[in-house]
Amino acid sequence: MNIDLSTNYMGLNLKSPLIIGANPFTDKIDYLRIYEEAGAGAVVYKTIFQEQVEKDNLLFDELMGEYGDRNAEMVTIAPEREDTGIEDHVFKITEIKKQIKIPLIVSFNCTNIKSWVEYAKAIEKSGADALQINLLFVPHDLKKSSNEVEEEQLQIVKSVVESVKIPVTVKISPFYSNVNLFLDKLAEVNVKGVVLFGKFLNFDINMNLNKINARPYLSHKGENSNSLRTVGSYYKSECNLSLVSNTGILSGMDAVKNILVGASVVEMVSAILLEPRKASVIIDDIKNWMSKNNYSKIEDFKGLLSEEKNKDLKYTYNLVQYLDNKENVSELLKRILI
Ligand SMILES: Cc1cc2nc3c(=O)[nH]c(=O)nc-3n(C[C@H](O)[C@H](O)[C@H](O)COP(=O)(O)O)c2cc1C
Numbered sequence: 304m305n306i307d308l309s310t311n312y313m314g315l316n317l318k319s320p321l322i323i324g325a326n327p328f329t330d331k332i333d334y335l336r337i338y339e340e341a342g343a344g345a346v347v348y349k350t351i352f353q354e355q356v357e358k359d360n361l362l363f364d365e366l367m368g369e370y371g372d373r374n375a376e377m378v379t380i381a382p383e384r385e386d387t388g389i390e391d392h393v394f395k396i397t398e399i400k401k402q403i404k405i406p407l408i409v410s411f412n413c414t415n416i417k418s419w420v421e422y423a424k425a426i427e428k429s430g431a432d433a434l435q436i437n438l439l440f441v442p443h444d445l446k447k448s449s450n451e452v453e454e455e456q457l458q459i460v461k462s463v464v465e466s467v468k469i470p471v472t473v474k475i476s477p478f479y480s481n482v483n484l485f486l487d488k489l490a491e492v493n494v495k496g497v498v499l500f501g502k503f504l505n506f507d508i509n510m511n512l513n514k515i516n517a518r519p520y521l522s523h524k525g526e527n528s529n530s531l532r533t534v535g536s537y538y539k540s541e542c543n544l545s546l547v548s549n550t551g552i553l554s555g556m557d558a559v560k561n562i563l564v565g566a567s568v569v570e571m572v573s574a575i576l577l578e579p580r581k582a583s584v585i586i587d588d589i590k591n592w593m594s595k596n597n598y599s600k601i602e603d604f605k606g607l608l609s610e611e612k613n614k615d616l617k618y619t620y621n622l623v624q625y626l627d628n629k630e631n632v633s634e635l636l637k638r639i640l641i
Pocket residue numbers: 324325326327349350410437474500501502519520521522549550551552570571572573574576
């Protein structure tokens with residue numbers, strides 16, 4: 304059987320549904336080549352944070368100022384920079400684009416509406432194939448209602464979508480009061496893809512040092528549950544919004560599960576962060592599963608286990624708490640432990 308892993312994701316032709324998610328290596332050409340050779344469909348360039356860009360600029364200007372005072376020649380070698388700093392990334396992305404064929408989606412995060420639009424336009428000019436708005440943050444303004452927070456987010460997304468021609472995706476946090484409604488609103492402002500879900504740093508306390516420790520961490524088995532449920536419950540075959548599953552997808556079978564509930568593609572980081580070549584094993588596993596189950600294309604099984612295609616699953620999709628249905632205790636323990 305001829306297995307075709309290629310898929311269309313918001314107008315981009317991907318050779319496989321595996322996208323390498325934003326991580327510290329996705330701006331490094333050596334890694335991008337490995338991902339491409341392994342068969343990844345696309346890569347997300349690590350988030351360009353306006354906050355970081357401005358901090359780096361400030362440091363650069365301070366260093367140059369100090370050195371320039373000591374060496375008058377520096378004024379001509381490195382005259383004061385007028386740009387916002389995004390130009391360094393634009394240059395890098397343009398160079399990367401010359402060296403890889405798979406689509407490059409560029410993630411970014413800004414601090415005010417004007418910059419969101421400026422960055423979006425600059426990244427588009429660099430030759431990026433799509434944008435990924437990184438919308439992860441924790442609201443803490445007590446005077447702002449949840450509705451106002453969401454409206455602000457939608458305004459950012461709308462402004463970005465209207466300012467560029469390339470497709471725009473949005474990576475959101477798992478914390479919305481009514482996430483399906485928010486997804487509808489994203490579709491209304493013409494977002495083409497939504498990543499469900501990004502994850503926050505792990506927040507903990509180091510008891511030896513008596514210090515707070517916030518750090519990125521690798522996902523573990525079981526962390527995919529929320530994405531799997533949300534994708535399956537929201538999936539609509541007639542909707543223009545492509546769903547991208549993310550977090551806790553650690554194997555080819557995890558990828559298959561997410562496509563079965565309606566994901567167009569999956570973004571993976573933890574599974575390949577330390578072993579970038581493992582992407583090819585994941586892709587082979589998807590292929591083998593398709594072959595065993597007589598599916599020749601991704602579209603053949605996409606959404607088969609979604610709520611839309613299985614009205615009888617509505618109850619299961621909405622069941623979030625344990626109801627005591629007089630189950631035998633040893634059976635229950637067995638289910639918990641598996
Ligand atoms: C070290 C590290 C750095 C990351 N950097 C970014 C980033 O720059 N932008 C972003 O949107 N997500 C970033 N992420 C989050 C991943 O893209 C992804 O959303 C998260 O790891 C969940 O996917 P996974 O379970 O496949 O790892 C990072 C994750 C790790 C582990």
